[in-house]
Amino acid sequence: MHGVGFIGAIIIGIFAGWIAEKIMKRDHGLLTNLIVGLVGALIGAFLAGMLGIHFWGWVGSLLISTLGAVLLLWLLGLIKKS
Structure with a gap:
């Protein structure tokens, strides 16, 4: 989350x-x-960095964080079903 600060994060x-x-x-x-x-946000930032995707500000951070959070919930759902 580049440029949003602690409270923004x-x-x-x-x-x-x-x-x-x-x-x-x-x-x-x-x-x-x-x-x-x-x-x-950590998952999304890691994956975005691996793919060479750069994001800045509130909107980019929210998008990447949301995608990472959806991925996290999806993975946790797979683990719970097992």
């Missing part, structure tokens, strides 16, 4: 977790959304 993490929750049709609380969003 928390806000983006909450929104990314909430959006991923809605996309994946789950029901979590605020803290879980924050954790999912922040971990999703």
